[in-house]
Amino acid sequence: MRASIAIVLALAAFVATNAAQYNVTWADDGNPLDLSVNCSDVVQFSWGPRHELEQSRGYGCGRPTIRNFGEGVGIVAPLVFANPGTYTFACNINDHCTSGKQLAKVHVGACATPKNTITWGYRRDNASYAAIELTCGETLTFTWASGRHDVAEVEKADCVSPTIAYFGNGTRFENGTYMPPAATGSVSITYNKAGKHHYKCDVPNHCSVGRMLLTVDVTCPHTASPPRRRSPPPRKWVQWP
Numbered sequence: 387m388r389a390s391i392a393i394v395l396a397l398a399a400f401v402a403t404n405a406a407q408y409n410v411t412w413a414d415d416g417n418p419l420d421l422s423v424n425c426s427d428v429v430q431f432s433w434g435p436r437h438e439l440e441q442s443r444g445y446g447c448g449r450p451t452i453r454n455f456g457e458g459v460g461i462v463a464p465l466v467f468a469n470p471g472t473y474t475f476a477c478n479i480n481d482h483c484t485s486g487k488q489l490a491k492v493h494v495g496a497c498a499t500p501k502n503t504i505t506w507g508y509r510r511d512n513a514s515y516a517a518i519e520l521t522c523g524e525t526l527t528f529t530w531a532s533g534r535h536d537v538a539e540v541e542k543a544d545c546v547s548p549t550i551a552y553f554g555n556g557t558r559f560e561n562g563t564y565m566p567p568a569a570t571g572s573v574s575i576t577y578n579k580a581g582k583h584h585y586k587c588d589v590p591n592h593c594s595v596g597r598m599l600l601t602v603d604v605t606c607p608h609t610a611s612p613p614r615r616r617s618p619p620p621r622k623w624v625q626w627p
Contacts (some may be wrong), residue, residue, distance in 0.1 A: 472501020
């Protein structure tokens, strides 16, 4: 068992250190992006004129937004893709999407870790985690084998919003200091309701500097309600003469 764990950790380290970076000029030039990458690769979107980078639920213009990774002028937005699947993006400013076809599909291949298992770590390449889409009943596991980390659910996709739930095993002292958990660990969360969830590492600077912030978008299959049985109309009594 110990040998199997060592092989997995070595492979994970190999993938992380050999990840590729793809540089994309994000523009409304009529050419949608369709890109295939490996798990843990980084795609760096950059633009000069005013654009935005919205990760959307489904491919197309005006689709529901999962997370906005930047809006404005002269922005560089590197994203790391930590789970297999297809990720979709759009710029919905003015007619940038509808006329300029400012759309993107990023297809991510299999990871060294099992599906829905995130290697949770301090990003020294300044890349943000692309949001993950799950369905009700699925479980997401955060795992780390080096560094002291934890998992805290927060209200919004930022590093300063109030904490909703804490899944780590660190210790908070009355004087405000914080002792992070051990250097290895994992947290698993199963989803039963639709909605967006935002997670960060609560260790100081790990979210703001190390980009340890992840959004999970959960959808539930629609189940039709059984038809309601209508009550029969009231009887009309006829009185014969």
